Amino acid sequence: MASLVQQDSSQRAIPRLLGRSPSTVCHELARNAAGCQGYVSTTAQARCETRRKLARPLPKLHSDDALWRIVGDLLLWRWSPQQIESPRVWGGSTL
DSSP states (O other), X not given: OHHHHHTTOOTTHHHHHHTOOHHHHHHHHHHTBOXXXXXXXXXXXXXXXXXXXXXXXXXXXXXXXXXXXXXXXXXXXXXXXHHHHOTTTTTOOOO
16 A cells, blocks of 8 residues: 555555555555655554554463463462462452
8 A cells, every 4th residue: 555655546546456445545544644754554554553452451361470370380280260260369258
């Protein structure tokens, strides 16, 4: 798409050549325009990856987290997920 924009192709010609909806191309160009530089594919890709990362919730267990290692050890010791999630394991009280 960036090369078509650099060649001054119209916003109607680009979707025809790519086999996409005109509104899809218009949204892509508007969302990822790099200020005065116009549409730059590397900037567009970076912005897309940033939006995707921010839109996804953080996992409860992350492989770099201490909790990940604790849960992994308990699973190796053949604890069930129900035993691991029990409040008694983590110092909480049961009702």
